[in-house]
Amino acid sequence: MSKERDVTIYDLASELNISVATVSRALKDDPVVSKKTKKRIFELAERMGYRTNHFARNLRTQETNTIGLMIHELNSNFSNAVLLGVEKITAEAGYDLIITHSSESYEKEVANARNLFNKRVDGLIASLSFDTRNYDHFKLFADKGVPVIFFDRVEKDGENTVVIIDNYKCGYEATAHLIEQGCKRIAHITSNLNRNVYSERCRGYKDALFDGGLSFEESLLIINDLSEEAGISSAKRVLEMNPMPDGAFITNDFVAAAFIKILKEHQVAVPADIAVVGFNNDAIAHLIEPSLTTINYPGVEMGEVAARTLVNHLKGVSNIHQINTMIINSGLVIRESSLKKKSNAKR
Amino acid sequence: MSKERDVTIYDLASELNISVATVSRALKDDPVVSKKTKKRIFELAERMGYRTNHFARNLRTQETNTIGLMIHELNSNFSNAVLLGVEKITAEAGYDLIITHSSESYEKEVANARNLFNKRVDGLIASLSFDTRNYDHFKLFADKGVPVIFFDRVEKDGENTVVIIDNYKCGYEATAHLIEQGCKRIAHITSNLNRNVYSERCRGYKDALFDGGLSFEESLLIINDLSEEAGISSAKRVLEMNPMPDGAFITNDFVAAAFIKILKEHQVAVPADIAVVGFNNDAIAHLIEPSLTTINYPGVEMGEVAARTLVNHLKGVSNIHQINTMIINSGLVIRESSLKKKSNAKR
DNA sequence: ATTTTTAATGTAATCGATTGCAGAACATTT
């Protein structure tokens, strides 16, 4: 309740009969201040409950000590994992984090970018929304020299620094694995092919089909929004196909789980009738039955790498303009849902 | 790259040959400024790309426009739901959000509180860590008149405003439901009983047992940290009991899912041999098999209510000191995992 | 035409820290 004025460096200075300049320097641990004076200042600061006024400091130094995070959604395990990784690094480095999410809308993404720009973030970590086609809203940052790092959903052929996994390789591996298990008709359930993540996985899928001597069929490619409903409806669509596919590569574990559930309800056996490979390695993957073969996609690491790269750049330790692409390890985790041949499933 | 100076109100003022005071007032849409002048100022601001310097403003007004969120973890569906709700409301209201998490450690919680205090958040939304016993770190805020709202894990018998569900009722309902299904030996798997959420649920469990003519057995009460490993180990412990329980009320869906998986692997049927009720209504609950009966715990709503209450207080619309407790609706969602008697399961 | 009232704008202090430059205090060398 007591709203007394906060303690400032002026209070400390006058209490000790020294100048604010010395106090300011001491608090930053500037070596130019003598140990003796520093000690007195630190002790008094502690005793009087001094707190830095970040606004005064930032006003003066023209730095905000704030990093912006633009994410497409906040409700998936993946995005939460990324957030966890980013938060860890930025907090350790003493940066505040402002989080925005676009709900997969281009308009909101633009508004969020503008907002973060006006808040003068020192740097930006961003993943694009589903339908973003235009990247002008990031130009603002480039023009001001504010570093931007993209992760996961990134601009194709951009010159920005990006943190990604090898989506092509993952798509290829997933599909090749299904082929190896004897699948001849492999459906691919994915999302908007304008986004690099999906187009690359799809390219991997197609190349693996080709290399496996199978041909790509347009009708086996199902594109939706990766919601749970999408899993249900695409399962129904698959059930009506004639002949039915004998394998499915689904770019999201949750969708895969819903998909499998519907198949089971219609007496279609997984993996015997249809083998399934998901994507992300969410916790759900090993809890459903059959346990889900999937691609391990380490969101926490991705967040950490993106954040660390940005922080290092801001601190002058490294320079993101020298780094174009950072690829995070990822790969197939084989479980029961894809094993037509009885072999050793990992858990 | 071009790091030209930012446009300030001084630039606008000198460009139009008026004073900064007028510009400042106009930008705040102060009615005292004439419409004509305002128009000129807004247009010029737009044209020159003026951005408010929040640091200068906050320094002057002594408000930070920032709300702190202290959460025990950042990796559960529940906490993410809360975050989603909080973020939505605070962003709409124009507040920045600083997020901290304690990783369930009291020490980190104290450090986070101190950090947010030093950052001078205008208000605080907090959920306690597992082992927090002492609440002194919140006194700082009270002393400065900074409003604090607790949610989910709250201080027992505190005088703070809290946003919770009726954990007692939920515990009672879950247990009563199992009894109604014919269970006679009901295990309860939960966590640290110093936290209100778990102690209240446990109290509901005990009272329901009593009202159902069953007696409480210490050996059926399993306390752990609600990790997946905990689900596995408690399942093993249950399997070794003799006689085995015929029902289990588990205060976390993820733990329940892992628990059920282990039971199934040991040829124990759910719900026939052991009926299970979880807690939270995570998405996983309806995707596993059998689908999981659980308590619906709406995290998004909880976050929204907490944030809205705080924001309203900060804007002077309402006063949290007049409100002590806000209870969010919650309740049993019956699915397959608990239905020993064949009846109508909802999905 | 003069006074009064109202509306619009301006002056200048203020918020709390940072930092280039100047100067004082002290130690070292000749």
Next chain:
DNA sequence: AAATGTTCTGCAATCGATTACATTAAAAAT
């Protein structure tokens, strides 16, 4: 003891907005 070099501290301007108070301009009343 004087000169030189080091180390430490202080002065004062600055960052960009806000706002109490003063002033001017315009409109209304006399």
